[in-house]
Amino acid sequence: MLFHTWTFALFFAIFYPVYLLVKGTRLKLPWLFLASYVFYGWWNPVYLLLIVWSTTVDYLAVLGMSRSRWKGPWLAMSLVNNLGLLGFFKYGPFVAENLTALLAWLGIPYEVPPPDFLLPVGISFFVFQSMSYTIDYYRGNVHCEPNFIRYATFVSLFPQLVAGPIERASNLLPQLYGTPRITREDLGDGFSLFVVGLFKKVALADYLAQYVDPIYSAPSQYSAAALLLATFAFAWQIYFDFSGYTDMARGIARVMGFRLMLNFNNPYLATGLGDFWRRWHISLSTWFRDYVYVPLGGNRTGTFATYRNLCMTMLVSGLWHGAAWTFVVWGALHALGYSLTRALETSTVYRRRVPKWAKQAGTFLFVLFTWIFFRAESMADAGIIVRRIAEFGMEDPVCPVLMLAMVAAVWLYQRLYESEARWVLRPAPVRIGLVVLMIGYLAVFGVSSGQAFIYFQF
């Protein structure tokens, strides 16, 4: 069930009035739990078995830890289970493909049969969310949650279930206690977030996708200009798509009285790769920080180890995004860029003399380059794209001016928002006018959209 479909509108129209009635009663959790499972099961009810399994194992693991002197085996059980699920469902085909290639290289003509199933939607998100709970309990950061339904609702709460933000038990579980307070501010903010997210997805991301998809499907048929513009368009497409989803998720949660964490903060205005990862998919980067980078030693064990830990974290992050070498290379490039900008940022000259706009432009161009590997359908395609861009063929890219103008308008809006002239956007008529324009655009031109979100595949 996608947020920008009429099905979701119907689902929410049924869910919300009942929720308002029961939110102060003992029926609140069962109702939230039921709604979340209906939401998730809408794609394929069989997927529910997976989420039930993951939730049950982690619930029992924490319960076991709470009753045992030996927490390690329980944590190991949780980690093996979660990583096993992820490995089997998400990386099974990748492993099979590479094993076959390895065997062929060794002269053994055997094709390892790839698993024949669809990747369950949002598996990387709910598995990470559930796993963080067991790790946090092991570390003594959270208490054991004795109520299974509350815990299952924490894992499956529908606004954030399939594409995040990846919430921590310390933030979301406490919100599932007591009666959620829904204020006028929550309603206003919730609507604001939802409409902005809807506009990002339907008016911008889906529009950009129509330009990007054919070019990245057959990159050898396009000139450097078209490939450059398609890469530029993809950078904005993925931002609008994913941050649009997050905005909608946060907006829906907000009108239910829940506050989900911020996941995007104008990432293309970042002044370095470190800054970029503090602005892009914040819930994931903080997850990797807390559960991968810090356990590896973080920045406490010397310069070399810091860079090594950084690179390993970024490589794992790349692999989290998808089971393909293109994602590994994408992660490696980010590791390289992160290390370079970190080194640069230690220099006083770089920090003080290089203007902010140059840092922003440099960071954006680097991120743009890495998106080639993220979006390319194979390493061979990525190679073709890089080579053709280097050839610098400047045939007509056939890129709609309107599309570029819309991206420019958003970029200008962000610049304006972060500048001293921010007051221009403050008066109520300006904000109301902008929202009316967005809703008008969606009503008139956005009615036929129904594309899924890019991050659902992760």
Next chain:
Amino acid sequence: MSNSTVAELPEPPDLVQVSGEEPETPFGSNELRLSLSEWFAVAFVVCALAYAVPILWKQIEPLQCGPDYRVPFRLGNDYWAIERWIDEAASWGGTLVVGDSVVWGHYVAKDAALPHFLNERTQSDRFANLGIDGIHPAALLGLVKHYGRAVRGRDVVLHCNLLWMSSKRHDLTEEKEFALNHPKLVPQFFARIPCYRESLSGRLGNVIGREVPLLGWASHLQIAYFDNSDLATWTLDRPYECPARAVTLRLPSPDEPPAPEPVARPWTEQGIDRFGPAWVELETSFQWHCFRRTVELLQQRNNRVFVVLGPFNEHMLGDESCRVYQARKQAAESWLRQHSVPCCIAAPLPSRLYADASHPLAEGYRMLADQLLENEQFQRFCGIRRQ
């Protein structure tokens, strides 16, 4: 946030603690934040615009519908424009000729279709062409129900084309999915159409689209000015054109032929073979059920209804098939008589006057108009005497 059961998470070290300042954590990644009272203002403005824009648009976009006007082929799925024409035709106070492409005149110009000859023979402008190319009884029911409210109390000549009951596919009772005509008009929920596999979201969208004029108007813009595509697709085909300039406020002409342009020649000259369709039983036919519902709906709305059945091209049918067709025709006539619906069972036209199984050529329409005007029930229905 109150938290009595969960300990606070200690602040972990930053991934890289070099750049120093943490960015301020804003409310959203592109802050556009409205209070609840400002949202009420937005709701008011949006509702006012949604109500006013389609109405104002009718003032600035002329609908030049003179005698013999019919819905331009390109606007065949533009139900907002069709409703506009229905409103206009109903306001004239004449007789509305409603039906599929047989009424519309698929193979002929607008001044060679059935309503034209009825006007010509009666020396009046009382018959308006409300035929829609490609529409079938299930969709016609939806059209009348949702877009034909203005027809209330008018005289309606309703054409019944038994072609839509000539096979399970035509009858929409085939299990195999296929792209049916006018899917937005067919019942979305309360009648199972096995070959129609639209998603729940799509069906809900179709239902809402019928009830919200702004959405109909938006669809009209896309169909009339953006080649029946959304703005994004249109600009991808014309990257350097300004979309605003495409909105010329000039609607397609009703003289425009269908695309691809049909060959207006007798079926016998087109190499079409005789065929033997597997007619469905009227009792179980979905299309016949919808046709009956249309008649009943029109009657409930105080319309006087006259049904024209046929003329189907019986020359195309094999002997056995023709026999079954005759039985279906009789069953249909019987139902109409039982329910006191005045009707004319059109006699078959000469073979050379058909372009295919059900569409007459211009001369065929002239002959059909003559048949109707000689029919006593039709004369009574129209209040005319003909020598």
